[in-house]
Amino acid sequence: MKTKPRLCVFLSLVFLTGTPLCAPASDVDNVKEFRARVEEYAMLHRSVEGKLPALPQQATPDQIAAHQQGLAEALRTARSKAKRGDVFSKAQDYFRRAIAAELKGKAGLTARQTIQEGNPTNEASGGPMILSVNAGYPPEASLSAMPPPLLLRLPPLPDELNYRFVGRHLILHDTHANMIVDFILNVAP
Amino acid sequence: MRKRLDEMPRCFVVLLLFLASLPCFAQKQLSLPNKPDSLRFAVMGDTGTGGKTQYDVARQMAQWRTKFPFEFVLMLGDNLYGGGSPRDYEQKFETPYKPLMDAGVKFYASLGNHDDANQRFYKNFNMNGERYYTFRPKPGIRFFALDSNYMDRAQLAWLQEQLRSSGSEWKIFYFHHPLYSSGGRHGSDEQLRAVLEPLFVEFGVSVVFSGHDHFYERIKPQKGIYYFVSGAGGQLRRGNIRTTDLTAKGFDQDNHFMILEIAGDEMYFQTISRTGTTLDSGVIQRPKEDSKDVSNKATLK
DSSP: OOOOHHHHHHHHHHHHHHHHHHHHHHHHHHHHHHHHHHHHHHHHHHHHHHHHHHOOTBBBBHHHHHHHHHHHHHHHHTTTOOTTTTTTTHHHHHHHHHHHHHTTTTTTTHHHHHTTTTTTSSSOEEEEEEETTTTTOTTTTTOOOOOHHHHSSSSSOOTTTEEEEEEEEEEEEEEETEEEEEEESOOOO | OOOOOOGGHHHOOOHHHHHHHHHHHHHHSSSOOOTTTTTEEEEESTTTTTHHHHHHHHHHHHHHHHHOOOOOOOOSOSTTTTTOHHHHHIIITTTHHHHHHTOOEEEHEEEEESGGGGGGGGGGGTOOSSSSSEEETTTTTTEEEETTTTOOOHHHHHHHHHHHHTTEEEEEEEESHHHHHHHSOOOOOOHHHHOOOOOHHTTTTTTTEEEESSEEEOOOOBBBBBEEEEEEEEEEOTTOOOTTEEEEEESSOOOEEEEEEETEEEEEEEETTTTOOOOEEEEOOOOTTTTTOTTTOOEEO
């Protein structure tokens, strides 16, 4: 008799707080570390971009191209030793589970369709994409749509970065430099 | 006794020829009222191919502007396909629309899935460095451009705040991915619809323009809101409109653009093909400010 009320309270708390029943306690720490590394990247980005001529809000195409190229080159130099996992770090499992929760099964059908929209592996625009840290995102490649519920679930990013899918892989895309900052392979079901 | 054409009175022949040409002639007529002090604008989507059809549509726009002097153009994304080099800007935007820009027409762009986010800094897209923005060209009329590629919490928070403070004026949205579409290749973006439609309904949005599907479709009003798919300003996917209950009017055989006029509580629209033929037209009536009708939504006349 006493077990039932305790179970009800426990389940209610789980439901109200949104805490997944089977989430490892380390998720909080791993996501915290991910956010710290994202912030570190954002600071580096801003520091590097601050040394370039400012891009006006009413820029010409030449100014846009020069700024993007200069920023990408400077970032590659600044993080020349960067490798896969440097930003996602131990949060990769968290991302896999969070994305699986949104995309799997019947309930996830619409989300799976969404990430196929504009996914460069589905668009006939140039050759296959090669994922590599610091590599440029091909200018002729389209950008995958991101399911809004998934964006609301994942840790927020600063303006300089977006989550995108390339095939089933999740990338961190620097939108100013048009560059791949980090990626996790085979994360979408 | 039958008379040959050359035996008929000349005025009768002229009249016959005139009557025979009348439907074609009427289809190239302006059906917008061109009222004084109205707001006039154009809409185009998925334009940036740099190909012949984009240039054809651009020429039509310039021609129609001589009889309907629209002030600005809304761009529904995929403004530049295949990259964002200076050459791309030149070939896929500056050259085809030069006559319009030279005449002082402004372009207000939104971002598509083929667009580099840095387009928001391009002076002629008037995005002022923002992925999403709003502007008010005339009192009582507000436009909102969204980045439908990346509907994150920051954009949603901004959107809610803007809608809350915008009052009872015309609220017109434009962004790339359609919430409603009968497209076989893409179709309705249901995930985006789930987050945006409740806000649109709550705050009395009247009209939404989107591209992404490469044809023209006027959607039957959904919860009182009018949706247009206008994604064939340069691109085209022939035969891509599926038969659904959504379509009020559809056209997927050629490129097109739209011209619109807002006068008071009425929005007139006319959709024109690459060859100058009218594909669709009508007027959307916005409910009066003091209407207490619970279904206080726009209606098509």
